[in-house]
Amino acid sequence: MASSENSGAGDDAQATETEETDETLKYRLLGPSLTKAGQSAVDQRKVSEIIYNVSRGSKFFTHEKSRNQLLTTKIERIISQKQKIEEHGLLLHTRRTDQYLAELELGRDLSQTVVHIDCDAFFAAVEELDRPELRELPMAVGKGVLTTCNYHARKYGCRSGMAGFIAKKLCPDLILIPQNYQKYTAKADEIRAILACYDPQFQSSSLDEAYLNITAYCSANEIEPEEAVRRLRSEVVEKTKVSISGGIAPNARLAKICSNWNKPNGQHYVPNERSAIMKFMSAIPLRNINGVGRVFERELDAIGIKYCRDIFTHRGLILPLFGEKCYRFLMQCYLGLGRTKIQPIEESERKSVGTERTFRDTGNVADLQEKLQLTALELEKDMLRTQFKGRTLVLKVKLHTFEVLSRQMLLPKAVYLSEDLYRYALPMLVKLYKETPNLKIRLMGLRCTNLVSMKNTDVNFFRGIQTSNGRPQSSSRIKSPEEEGLGILDGQDIHDQPRDPDSMIEDWEHSHVPYGSIAGSHTLNPLFKSDPTLEMWVSDLHGPAAARQFDFQSTLRFLPVKTND
Structure with a gap:
């Protein structure tokens, strides 16, 4: 009898744990745009239930469920570590934090608006x-993924970053x-x-x-x-x-x-008065602060920090649990401190310039090359707008399983032109293809880091560069990465300010056209008609005979031939 009772208790505990996991997953599925204006009157529990049921069984759902479980495991470790820290006492950490807060307070600037x-x-x-x-x-911009919703659509729970088919379920x-x-x-x-x-x-x-x-x-x-x-x-x-x-x-x-x-x-x-600032920040949920996303929100909530005022209550735990960077960030948030120097982005210490685009899952070589070209062209526009060139190029892809991979390359010179960006990025894409069986991609991005300002050069309308003395700079042939002795470095996902909102995206289901069969015909930008790097790619993957049958002049058409050359 006792054994039966114990078994029943174990089942109840397991059921409770499953319910808690489902609740955290449902909250996660609400996405990163939860704090957008127009959402305050929405029944978010109802919205999360619809998203949960509609996306269940999709690759996106599986991926989010896996990430949610990893976060839950991490939070369990944080709670365990918190208990150990409290057993040893918080006095030293609390004193250090009080001293740091006093130092920050001395630097408070109330002179600017x-x-x-x-x-x-x-x-x-x-x-x-x-x-x-x-x-x-109710209207939204975007098809597969919503980029913006008007306020009538937001009343139904629709928001940016949401898959179009989910938004349609919320608002038919x-x-x-x-x-x-x-x-x-x-x-x-x-x-x-x-x-x-x-x-x-x-x-x-x-x-x-x-x-x-x-x-x-x-x-x-x-x-x-x-x-x-x-x-x-x-x-x-x-x-x-x-x-x-x-x-x-x-x-x-x-x-x-x-x-x-x-x-x-x-x-x-908010007036330029310390008391007004402290009162205002006291009631602000941490999630409403730029830099606190849904992951960090859950981690902080697990130790009792939900509002800014809670930071002070638990100040002795933050440094040992989350490290120096998060500690400094949260202390500044608690005091309502921030930068007062405003200047154009090209004049500030910018770390990177990047762009990315989402599309239907594809593993088609022609499609991937075309996507890379378009991404390179978009990045060139951003580089020209911000007046930067880059010495390091980062390729980022999101697979159809929603796993994010990236590679980066150190370049022999700073570049900004789309043809340069494309030629250097292509071998990195090849490497990912060779390392990833049945590769299908749903998002591709390029980012330049290690930036060099173009302020001392003139970029003319013909996309040539002139030096400050007016003489044209020679444009030599771009060597392949192998010729230049460049290494392609494995990299982690490079996070930037909210350009990739880890959005909910429709789980497109369509068949993969394998290499060696007709992959379609795509008109190319004239800049890329003759492409030795692409020819090298096809040759490496399918043999020189297959590469010889590629039409590089006006269209990209992979003929259905498989050889043993």
């Missing part, structure tokens, strides 16, 4: 200018509009021209966001910060027909939080 500007549902708002009837309907009447980045960029340029009147050194953090320091503007015009931002927002709406929201605070971190406070088409102000 920083503004964070965020366009309201920007892509959707631009589309609504061309189609005004969409303003009263949702209208999906294809992206038009050329249109969004043109509208962003109109807005930036207005921002420059308030701070010529404003910093664009993305297409629809910017930081400004309006201290000088307010002083010169004898105007209060709140009135200055109202004037700015009114001018943007009048001239561009797009509404923006603003956050006003003594530093960039606070301004970023404030801009999300009264969305859409609103603003929030």
